Amino acid sequence: MSEFRITGRAKLAGVIGHPVTHSLSPVLHNYWLARHGIDGAYVPLSVAPDAFVTAVKGLQVSGFRGANVTIPHKEAAFAIADEVDPMARIAGSVNTLVFREDGVIHGSSTDGFGYVANLESDGIDVAALASRGPALLLGAGGAARSIATSLLEKGFQVVFSNRTAGRAERLAMELDAAWRRYFPKGDAPRLSAIAWDMWEERLGDVALLVNTTSLGMQGGPAPDWTPKLGTASSHLVVSDIVYVPQETPFLKAAGEQGLTTSGGLGMLLHQARPGFRAWFGAETEVDEATVAYISAVLSNR
Numbered sequence: 010m011s012e013f014r015i016t017g018r019a020k021l022a023g024v025i026g027h028p029v030t031h032s033l034s035p036v037l038h039n040y041w042l043a044r045h046g047i048d049g050a051y052v053p054l055s056v057a058p059d060a061f062v063t064a065v066k067g068l069q070v071s072g073f074r075g076a077n078v079t080i081p082h083k084e085a086a087f088a089i090a091d092e093v094d095p096m097a098r099i100a101g102s103v104n105t106l107v108f109r110e111d112g113v114i115h116g117s118s119t120d121g122f123g124y125v126a127n128l129e130s131d132g133i134d135v136a137a138l139a140s141r142g143p144a145l146l147l148g149a150g151g152a153a154r155s156i157a158t159s160l161l162e163k164g165f166q167v168v169f170s171n172r173t174a175g176r177a178e179r180l181a182m183e184l185d186a187a188w189r190r191y192f193p194k195g196d197a198p199r200l201s202a203i204a205w206d207m208w209e210e211r212l213g214d215v216a217l218l219v220n221t222t223s224l225g226m227q228g229g230p231a232p233d234w235t236p237k238l239g240t241a242s243s244h245l246v247v248s249d250i251v252y253v254p255q256e257t258p259f260l261k262a263a264g265e266q267g268l269t270t271s272g273g274l275g276m277l278l279h280q281a282r283p284g285f286r287a288w289f290g291a292e293t294e295v296d297e298a299t300v301a302y303i304s305a306v307l308s309n310r
């Protein structure tokens with residue numbers, strides 16, 4: 010690994026959250042900066058909600074190149090951006106701000122990109138998968154919103170199933186309306202919602218099953234969560250965005266059933282790549298060394 014390097018001309022970026030102590034982004038970006046020998050730094054920025062706008066303007070005038078934005082600021086980041094990428098506009102959420110030299114703040118949402126990039130790096134042909142059947146997303150929170158938008162872009166039909174049914178129905182309607190507003194002449198996406206106690210029966214024709222809830226997460230509401238996948242076709246791809254543990258009981262059981270699986274850590278790593286490229290000017294790879302480094306950090310927490 011190259012030396013850590015920082016001079017008076019260092020390229021600067023950070024992650025704005027409240028709290029921000031849990032974020033792995035500083036560890037990841039500084040690891041990549043050192044590996045590439047880039048003169049730069051990426052710092053955690055704890056900012057209360059009522060100080061968000063002041064903080065962003067302060068970073069901009071201090072020469073920062075931009076920032077990641079995490080809970081609870083993703084909607085405020087959407088509002089402060091002068092320009093927003095189409096997929097972030099549809100998702101209604103921004104997690105990456107780039108401060109351009111002309112003063113424009115550009116906003117994008119990279120979670121969905123990270124999710125799809127991770128499937129692809131696990132050897133899954135996402136376009137072919139979309140032609141085989143719908144994606145069934147368990148959950149209807151912030152992560153489901155970003156992932157669904159990227160899956161729609163890849164041509165999937167998306168079905169939501171959430172414990173709180175109304176939230177899944179509202180999300181399907183909102184994304185449908187946002188997509189039609191943005192692409193009035195294009196094909197309308199196909200979005201729907203089914204009851205939480207019905208999704209296991211629906212698996213027969215599903216191509217991709219994604220857990221976007223916190224079920225299965227260490228320290229979460231149900232760490233042992235292992236739903237039955239008995240009605241799944243043998244071609245079903247099962248993915249889980251929970252990354253602590255890296256192999257959730259749900260993924261382990263799916264793998265033992267002979268299904269293709271994909272874990273959550275890669276999404277976290279891939280979603281950081283577009284920001285790194287924009288702020289620090291280099292392409293990064295989510296390679297074995299990166300995964301090993303971040304896995305070691307996670308296991309020491």
Ligand SMILES: NC(=O)c1ccc[n+]([C@@H]2O[C@H](COP(=O)([O-])OP(=O)(O)OC[C@H]3O[C@@H](n4cnc5c(N)ncnc54)[C@H](OP(=O)(O)O)[C@@H]3O)[C@@H](O)[C@H]2O)c1
Nearest residue numbers: 148149150151152153172173221222223230250273276277
């Ligand atoms: N790998 C990554 O890069 C990545 C990125 C983002 C998030 N994540 C992980 O994804 C998970 C969700 O994040 P989020 O930001 O979408 O959170 P969120 O907006 O708070 O949504 C949480 C979702 O989990 C569901 N849920 C929570 N407890 C449940 C339970 N006991 N039974 C059934 N459903 C339950 C909620 O259902 P209700 O609507 O019924 O409450 C909701 O759909 C977290 O574990 C987070 O760590 C991973």
